[in-house]
Amino acid sequence: MTPDTLGPASESGAAAGELELHSGGELVSAEDAALWARLAELDQAAEEFEPRSDNTLRSYASDWRVWERYVAAVGIPLEAGTPGAFLGFVIWLGKEGKAPSTIQRNLYGAAVSLRERGVAVHPDGPKKAKKAIDALARMLAEAGEQRGRGKAPALTVMQLRMMSKALPDTLKGLRDRAILTVGFGMAARRSELANLLARDVVVTEKGLLVHSRYGKTGARSPAIKKGENEWTCAQRAWLAWAAAADLDPDGPAFVRINQHGQMLGKISGQGIGIAITAAAEAVGLEGITGHSMRAGLATAAREAKHDYKTIAEQGGWAPNSAALHEYLRIVDQWADNATAGIGM
Structure with a gap:
């Protein structure tokens, strides 16, 4: 939510001159209570506001499309934010031959997109999935297998x-x-x-x-x-x-x-x-x-x-x-x- 998405301040419902208890513990007028409520909404919007570049937005959109393919392939709800869903996402991408760095980016982008859609993402989900990505990276290293183009070399x-x-x-x-x-x-x-x-x-x-x-x-x-x-x-x-x-x-x-x-x-x-x-x-x-x-x-x-x-x-x-x-x-x-x- 951003400040410019907020609608007009809500009506208090209390008649002018009535007193309400403010969150600070003091009595204030209904008009002041409505003002404080409005300011609280704006403060919350400021905390949640995160400016993003066009590249970041395109990346998140791409990650979400990968998530959509995954849930369709395994037959689970689109808005599944459980640890099992995230772990399955990593396993599914690994079987598709994706590099660990790509899987990590897709995982992060999917989690962000789910939260923005109001899904209560389980906090342990991305964490446990990240451990699976680390395990995949170790397995590939032990097998001498390299996926992806790797880091771009420094130009001298x-x-x-x-x-x-x-x-x-x-x-x-x-x-x-x-x-x-x-x-x-x-x-x-x-x-x-x-x-x-x-x-x-x-x-x-x-x-x-x-x-x-x-x-x-x-x-x-x-x-x-x-x-x-x-x-x-x-x-x-x-x-x-x-x-x-x-x-x-x-x-x-x-x-x-x-x-x-x-x-x-x-x-x-x-x-x-x-x-x-x-x-x-x-x-x-x-x-x-x-x-x-x-x-x-x-x-x-x-x-x-x-x-x-x-x-x-x-x-x-x-x-x-x-x-x-x-x-x-x-x-x-x-x-x-x-x-x-x-x-x-």
């Missing part, structure tokens, strides 16, 4: 340079070079790049200031210093693209381009991902996705001895981000290793 600066250099100096090539270098420099999510306006990218003497208005953790303005290499300099790539495309300051920073070199309007997050993957495959790199740039900036910055706070601010990670901790652990496990210096 050298790989970024290879990809950028290989791009042709066509309109599409210039766009993709700007996507790569600006995206890597700000550790951008695909949706952030897709939602940038041309005026959000500000050129300064020291580099670029990029104003991302739609980040997962809110608006942010990372700075990208001038590059030391011509193929990985975000400022150079952006200026070349902006000039070639004659961008409208109030229009999108990145647009779709057809096979004839015609610009067709705002690019999507998926289009950003396709451009990155295509540039990687063109130089023989496999498994590179849009997320590889975020992982790549984090690991490269850590190798350059930048601290956690600096890296988190650059990429818009939450202070307690498990994903960022994992990226930095990959670097730190070699920088401070227990086997170093022990005579092995």
Whole structure:
């Protein structure tokens, strides 16, 4: 429930001037009692309000469709929120060959959707189902079986340079070079790049200031210093693209381009991902996705001895981000290793 879904304040039923007992224990007028009731409803709505991105909403909708297929297949009610229903969901998805990470996402999305439909989800249900997912992951590891594509590999600066250099100096090539270098420099999510306006990218003497208005953790303005290499300099790539495309300051920073070199309007997050993957495959790199740039900036910055706070601010990670901790652990496990210096 959100504040804008609340209807008009309900009628008290008490005549003006009558007194009612407020929850605080004091006597108040009927008008004041109605006001306090209204404020209580708004407070409750504020507690329940959770803004969600379009990507999150699409993900929940996808998870719900998987749940619908499951309940239809096993013949149980659509709104079954019991521990047995959730455990069965995990088993059913496992038999379908889904990866543990996919099953966990489907489980969470289904539980959220059930609660939003007024279903009293048993608190032990998702917890016990999560244990089944962990057991499946162990079983697959012991059997040497890998499901799903796994985590996207971190893109290195050298790989970024290879990809950028290989791009042709066509309109599409210039766009993709700007996507790569600006995206890597700000550790951008695909949706952030897709939602940038041309005026959000500000050129300064020291580099670029990029104003991302739609980040997962809110608006942010990372700075990208001038590059030391011509193929990985975000400022150079952006200026070349902006000039070639004659961008409208109030229009999108990145647009779709057809096979004839015609610009067709705002690019999507998926289009950003396709451009990155295509540039990687063109130089023989496999498994590179849009997320590889975020992982790549984090690991490269850590190798350059930048601290956690600096890296988190650059990429818009939450202070307690498990994903960022994992990226930095990959670097730190070699920088401070227990086997170093022990005579092995």
